[in-house]
Amino acid sequence: MGAQRKGATRVSEDPEELTRVPLQAILLADSFTTKFRPITLERPKVLLPLVNVPMINYTLAWLESAGVEEVFVFCCAHSKQVIDYLEKSEWLSQPNFTVTMIESHNSVSAGDALRLIYERNVIHGDFVLISGDTVSNMSLTQALKEHKDRRKKDSNAVMTMVIKRSKPSPIAHQSRLGTDELFVAIDPTTKQLLYYEDKIDYSKGTIYLDKSLLTNNSSVSLHNDKQDCYIDICSPEVLSLFTDNFDYQHVRRHFVKGLLLDDIMGYKIFTHEIHSSYAARIDNFRSYDTVSKDIIHRWTYPLVPDVKFFGNSATKLERQGMYRASEVAQSRSAEIGPFTVIGYGTKIGSNTSISNSVIGEGCTIGSNVHIQGSYIWDNVTIEDDCKVSHAIVCDGVTLKFGAILEPGVVLSFKVVVGKQFVVPSYSKVSLLQQPIKQDSDEELEYADCSSAMTNAVDISNGDMTSQILETQHWPSHELGTGGVGHIWSICEGGHEEEWRHSVAPIPSDKVAEAMKDTEDELELAHDGSILPPSGELKPYSNDSSDDNEDSRDESIYFGKEVEATFLRAAHENIEEDLVVLEVNSLRLSYNKEAADCAGAIFFSMMKLALETPHTSVNELLKNVNSVLTKWKKILKFYLPGMDEQIEVILKFEEMCLESAQEFSPLFTKILEYLYDKDIVLEDAILSWEEEKRDAEESDKVFVRQAQPLIQWLREASEEDEEE
């Protein structure tokens, strides 16, 4: 019997092993950010050439060589272009490698994309989550094996994140890829990720770890020299988690941090560090520059220009890292420096010097041109005596005689720079007008992104652009005589931030400035003993103050999140049940009580009423009334007992005193409304009054204001008792 059972179990186990699920991958062909603007208004980021090969090819080539058999390419922005490109390419006809496109027009974030893929029900096992702008040559086998072994032991290990060691610049507090310095806490034995923070406030010079992090784990190693490769091995649960928490948008900011904070479900994220292989994601212009140079320096071998890994024309590597495709016409006196790539069919005039640059296919470069550290894409015409340094020049651009591009310039498609015109540094030039600046709130950023995408789709084809050229009259002052294009005004973050993400190296004055700052910081660190530079972390040092600050911070965040959720619901007319669900999930993730939710929701309702345009106090009152009537169900959901109701009243009082003083004259009236609508019961109001009896005089303003109502309530209840 025993033997039989053993046999039976073995049989049942075996098929599981045998029915091997093909390794799948989700490739997000959209980064859901606007960092590559204005270029991405006309062409999706994944199709931008990286060392003369569209980025997506690097990602697909890696996935294929890493043994992934099925890739779902999620196309959103310019989905048509991506799909057209892939259909024309050979990716769809590869043996043992299927590429399927999933198109969506209304996804505004990675979260939406994953939810959509979950609905399609195409992912059956562990999958690789990657975005189409990642370059890597790592081998997946080890990471995958670790992930699967962990899964067998613990089904809560849902994700393995690939990280790589890379020292951040101590001066600018950013990695060499131009992203913010990343702080991660990892359990050194299990490799579990415990803490992830990529947005550090440097003004304080400190980071805060949750106390429980230190009490629950016997050892924690905190790193600031890790680079997130944005390659994740995920279990299918990840998709359902995204669906359950439908406010998750960003994979790192929401999903990873959410999972790390959430101790109810107990999901865990682990890390896999790669040493000898390369992986990096192109996030901004700086990383575009860095990754391009890494490719030219062959760190990504075999994904290098002279290996025909995919779709690149035959290129030969010559001395000093100079790559030259065939049919290059180069004048004898032209000087091509080291680490330069010259594309197929490009013509280079005499006495021209090019160094550390990538020149695309079919470009025409005149005489006496100096090009340094720049990325020049296909079919660009550069006339004589131009100077180009550390710039990105897109397809079809023309630089007229003597034009100068200062460091950090980005010229989008088909721009023409007039004769001897100097384009100032960090300026972005496009044929398209700069979209109207919107609030840089996160949700809006996404929305903004999608709306602009739809606008740009129809402009993207050549006919339209030529029409624009004909119809529009270009002012000559913007780009010199004969110039075509708009110089975008430098937006969000201002000039201060531009140098961080630009292709140009950090200017020396910034370096000096930052150097001074770090010195100050160091002094600061020495004065106040914030963290011993190399000592071990002491779990119980000055914990109390940190803790308080933490929880206060948290409740502020929580309040903001609830408010954002509610306002969105109000604007988009989302059903009440869904709002309740969403607020519940927030409540769980921030570890709050019903009273906190009620307070926060009430606060946001009042704010909504306040924001609705009104001219007089009466109208405001009306607004409050309508909002309360409409949404009272939600509020009541969170008001099961008296304590919560008191909390609402207290919150209201606080509001009237601080943030929304417009309500203070209306305090009693609104309180009456609340009572009428059964949101606040009389007992709550009475006990509130009792609570306030011992308070200071200044706090009693509203109690006194509400005195008639209280009086009335008291009499009513007495009457009841009498009866």
Added chain:
Amino acid sequence: MPDIQALVNDFLNNLRKRKIEGSQATAKQTAELLRSVISQQRVPYTNQAAALIDAVRTVGEQLIAANPVEIAVGNIVRRVLHSIREEDLSLATAAIAGLGISAESDDDDDFVREDHHILSAAAVAAAARSTLRPPSLQTLLEDMPDSAAVPHTSSSGGDSEGKSKSADKSSRSRKLKHDVIEAVNELIQDIATCHEQIAEQAVEHIHQNEVILTLGSSRTVLEFLCAAKEKKRSFRVFVAEGAPRYQGHLLAKELVARGLQTTVITDSAVFAMISRVNMVIVGAHAVMANGGVIAPVGLNMVALAAQRHAVPFVVLAGSHKLCPLYPHNPEVLLNELRSPSELLDFGDFSDCMDFGSGTGSSLLHVVNPAFDYVPPKLVSLFITDTGGHNPSYMYRLIADYYSADDFVVQRKPATGS
């Protein structure tokens, strides 16, 4: 046909992505692929050889372009082309001779056919390297009167020509393909057994109590040394580790496992140790037509050290590594620059490569070439599967293995004209 195309694409992909490495593996797979290309190729009635050559050539072009560094691929393509030509020639001579003689009596016919068969077999042997035959100058001399005599006999062909011609032709078309496939099979066999063939000669070269130095790891060298060990020779081996891939470590492990006294030294210690060494035995990536060797990086230094101390420098190479091109030929991509991560850890040096500061170009460059070129004057002896040869003799071997027409495979007729 479609499945052949899929096979070709698959192999091309692997070559492009550098998934197949090592000349033996690539040579073997190339030969196998070409064999299936030939067997799938439909052969027209006229000019079958040209059809086969075209088919092999088109595939070969793609293969060579896919990874020019693997010189063995080109070698095998040329060898297959050469064997097609050889088989065609031998069949043609046999057929023409047969025609001429068919007018004669039946008994004679059989006899003469056999005779011619022997001749064609000699040609096959020349191509396939089955015998350890000294220069084919002799064969050339033998062939000359024959080919001169053939037209004579054919011109005296009788009246029954027409009938036997048609019968002959259909059998010939099948026979050519068959013979070519046979020849390719033999080639595959040769590649598979080249290690043993080379190793057989080990005892002649390694003597009692000698000290042998090698660098990096090569399967041929391993087998060679082990074969000598098996024959009860006792000797010691110095293994230079072969940075940056350190395959010498693996070789040392293997040698110790087989019971050889082994000493591991760093590459930079080669010169210090060379005075104690009796012979340097190394593997190669490719042997060029002038006798120069493309070998793992570091070998040129070893060869120079050996020359300085008059230590024999012996190169082991299977015949598939023999390349008919000269190293100054621009078509020969001599080197491959590999990833710098083999030299140093990216994480440790990432701050040296921050392009964001300074002038935007990093001050640190890492160059990691895979191969060295050892000039022929530094090589004392080549040991191939056909025996030991002097570097100056290489051109002669090449004439045996390759037709001059095939030296340039890449030139497409479209671009050529």
